[in-house]
Amino acid sequence: MKKMVVWVLISLVVLMLFPQEGNASAVQTKIILDGKTLKLPANAKVTQINDSVMIPIRVVAESLKFKVDWNPKTQGVSIQQGNQTIALTIGKKKATASDTQVSLNVPPKILNNIVVVPLRFVSEQMGLAVYWSDNTVYLTSPKSPTSSGGTTLEHEGGEVKEPVKHVKGLTLVNNQLTVSLDGDVTPAVTTLQNPDRIVIDLPNTNFDPAADTSLPLDAQGKGKMDVRAYPNLTEVRYSLFHRDPDLVRVVVQLPTASGFEVKRDPLANTLTIDLNGNESSTNPTSSLNKKIVVIDPGHGGSDPGATSVASREEKNFTLALSLKVQQILLQEPNIEVVMTRDQDIYPTRTERVILAKQLQADLYVSIHGNNSATSPTASGTETYYYQRNSSNILASIIHKHLVQALGFKDRGVKSGNFQVIRETTMPAVLLEIGFLSNSTEEAAMHSEEIQYKAAQAIVDGIKEYLNLYT
Ligand SMILES: [Zn+2]
Known part of the structure; x- marks a missing residue:
């Protein structure tokens, strides 16, 4: 989690450093952090370099109240929060977070006098939930009390609650x-x-x-x-x-x-x-009825996800747990289980969404480990859905089983803007089983016993939602 803090800071710093002048771009881009639209400097915009979405970091950093320093001689940016420091250099893929070396897939760059960093970096290293669509980046910070990005979206979308x-x-x-x-x-x-x-x-x-x-x-x-x-x-x-x-x-x-x-x-x-x-x-x-359940182990391959307090990668945790869910679901005569990955590879989130849509899946369950950049004691299970009532119901049912089975702190069912639950069209949830940044919880999450309990709880929730007998 130190890493995350550092990264966040870095990104932020970069942005802050550069005053902007320059041309307005034809395409309007927006960054929404915890439901609030950030005021972007005139020069700053979200761009794409190769396959990476790059975002101006300064605005985000400022909004998260990090202290940022820029050294024009070294082209170095340092981002500081409390006693944690992240150091980035323009054009360099290597960065330092506290004492740890971390690397970016695309180095920080200066575009129109604004420092930009890969969005991927922001999500994986800073622990922010990110979603990119229609030239808008949605960021949800881990310390946001409600992680309310999705909720805000709903309001923005003017969705009117139908009377019951x-x-x-x-x-x-x-x-x-x-x-x-x-x-x-x-x-x-x-x-x-x-x-x-x-x-x-x-x-x-x-x-x-x-x-x-x-x-x-x-x-x-x-x-x-x-x-x-x-x-x-x-x-x-x-x-x-x-x-x-x-x-x-x-x-x-x-x-x-x-x-x-x-x-x-x-x-x-x-x-x-x-x-x-x-x-x-x-x-x-009888001919209609195998339910197609997509299990999505988060991250994978080139995308390690968060690094745990014991230096283990989130992608391995999500895969280990997801394979146990698969193993149990294979015993269910009414369920056909499809994995977005069953090894250490990285299907993009878009590919995962397309898979589920093409299958016309009945349910989509994405499995993750949580991370707090700011608080090593943060703990508990939280479950995300995006807007659809069906997803909300599925989330609350699986969440209930997970909290019962694991006994982790109940952080509740939340609305969140994650691509895999937003762009899928069936009931879809994203599970944050526990905190990889909390040493007690991290250890538990890596025990076979707890993983089987979690897997069984997820299956129990799926079956309850689908009205399958246990
Ligand atoms: Zn994750």
């Missing part, structure tokens, strides 16, 4: 299950086997309190319909599967897989599952 809809009733007539609602809801309907069942998820939906008697719920918010008159139904159960964001789940369990049809009537606000599907249907539930 309500289930008013459930009826079974002629082998048709009808859900009556007080608004238009787009359901997510999936099927599972062993036993065969149809799962209907109603996002942003709760039960109508006035429907109390027709839809009785037990203390856990669950209820069942009476299906004794329907031999082709084993069970119909419903529950408030998640609160805030609200999600109602209805599960129709069948003695055998059979065809069905979903009819939505947006005018009447009803949703009907017609189980009179023709018997010869080639679309029985």
